[in-house]
Amino acid sequence: FLVRQGLAVRGHTDEESNFRKLVKLVSQNNPELQTFNAKYSSHDTLNELIKEMYQECLNYLLSQIKEAEIYFIVVDETRDVAGHEQLCFSIRWVSQDYVIGEDFIGMYDCPKTDAESLFLTIKDILQHCGLDVDCMRGQTYDGASVLQGHMSGVAKRIKDVNPKAVSVHCMNHSLNLILQEAGSKCVMIQSALSLLQELHDIIHSSPKRLATFENIRASYSSPSGGLHSLKPTCPTHWKARTQVIESVLLNYRAIYDTLEEPIATEGNTEAAKKAPGLRALRTCFDVFLGLKVSLKIFSAAKEVARVMQS
Incomplete structure (x- = not known):
């Protein structure tokens, strides 16, 4: 149950762990469990049980993929919070009933990220x-040269083994690159997009400014029925831009009023220096138009990305 729901098996102490509390809860309606002596609750035993469950699920999944005979791999590199490179490995396949499956197989350590190491x-x-x-x-x-390079990339090495x-190239990633490149060619859109992260950072960098913004935001009403908090930008998430732009447009007036606070009370701080310029940009028609145009473009692309991802 805990593994299926993505919950921690243990906490800071064993006595207060989710596992022991769950066993205690279930034992209230299970007399046999109350009298069972073998606890099987040591760290090593629990880890071994989790590995066995993972292996059982993986074996069942692989048996279906082998029955389908042919498959398609989906590979991406990612870096965890500790800065370690990992390989995200998934398999796409079609069952005998023509049902498409795309299943995550696992995350694998990548001490080296050159083409040869990733290929191996x-x-x-x-x-x-x-x-x-x-x-x-x-x-x-994705479009990384170490993966897609036509001379010695991972894709080329696999094609040498199996033509x-x-x-x-991931279609969503290609769409994201196209939008980034197109946006960088339009000064109006580029100026509007560069404003998004600045607004988020200046408000969220101070608990006081964030509290001021939340209070002002709560006092205003939105045509859509509710205001959204500001969202941080994410250059690698193709569906995030729409949410970021929407959050700024819905909070346009609240942001403008919030930026008065560092100007009036924070003296010569970095935020106080930036706030007047950001307020001036907020009243600039080109910036507002750039946000509106960007929203039209990215919202349409968001639906395309959603369909392709599904």
Whole structure:
């Protein structure tokens, strides 16, 4: 239950852990559990049980993929909060009933991120899963040269082993790159987008300014029935821009009033220096128009990204 719901098995102390509290709750209606002596609650035992559950689920999934015979790999690199590079590995396949499945297989450590190391890591994953490379019919990555490079990238190395493994650049990632490039060519849109993170940072960098903003925001009403808090920008999340722009437009007046606070009370601080310029931009027609135009473009692209991702 805990693993399925993504809850921590243990807490700061064993006595207050989710596992023990769950066992205590279930035992209230299970007399056999109350008299059961073997606890099986040590750290090593619980970790072993979780690994066994993972392996059981993985084996069932792999048996279905092997039955389908052909498959498509989806690979991406990511960095965790500790700064360690990890390889996110998923498999896309079609069942005998023509139902498309895309399943996450696991996260794997990548001490080295050169093409050769990533290629060997992918081969090891496939070998561990018992999947034949010759049955691969496709591979997709983002646009990183180490992955998509046509001379010595990971995609090229896999195609050398199996020419039938067609390389596909992630369509959502391609769309995101196109929008970024198109936006950078329009000064009006670029100015509007650069304002978004500045507004979020200046308000959220101070608990006092954030509290002021929340109070002002609560005093205003929105045509849509409710105001949203400001969202931080995320250059790698293609659906996030729409939410960020919407949050600024819905809070346009509240942001303007909030920026009076550092000007009036914070003297010669960095925020007090930036606030007048940001307030001036807020009243600039080009910036407002840029946000409106950007919203039209990115909201349409958001729906396209949602459909492609599903």
